[in-house]
Amino acid sequence: xxxxxxxxxxxxxxxxxxxxxxxxxxxxxxxxxxxxxxxxxxxxxxxxxxxxxxxxxxxxxxxxxxxxxxxxxxxxxxxxxxxxxxxxxxxxxxxxxxxxxxxxxxxxxxxxxxxxxxxxxxxxxxxxxxxxxxxxxxxxxx
Numbered sequence: 001x002x003x004x005x006x007x008x009x010x011x012x013x014x015x016x017x018x019x020x021x022x023x024x025x026x027x028x029x030x031x032x033x034x035x036x037x038x039x040x041x042x043x044x045x046x047x048x049x050x051x052x053x054x055x056x057x058x059x060x061x062x063x064x065x066x067x068x069x070x071x072x073x074x075x076x077x078x079x080x081x082x083x084x085x086x087x088x089x090x091x092x093x094x095x096x097x098x099x100x101x102x103x104x105x106x107x108x109x110x111x112x113x114x115x116x117x118x119x120x121x122x123x124x125x126x127x128x129x130x131x132x133x134x135x136x137x138x139x140x141x142x
Contacts, residue, residue: 005083020070035066037122043111088133
């Protein structure tokens, strides 16, 4: 789900909280050693998200926020802010010539540069949180 979050909206906040959980408290974010990524450069984006990119030849940046049941990808287009909410059960991450996040029939590919390398620890933390979430629903087969 992609929402315009330029202005604070109670309905959007409730939707995001229902989908990916409430934001971590200050103490919880300290225990996790941070819940937000540094900014990354968007290299490629799926056609159904192209409207979120700047139309001029500006560099498009994004960052990721961890939530208890998913992630929020924040995209800035000029003076507007958009948030793509992805529950962990939809999230797929690929590491090939940079990194890309796929969910809900959409994807964002991040440019393989210094900014992405600075976020390696964040992506490790993201994968650990996804594994913890998935373990709740681990069914034993015999």
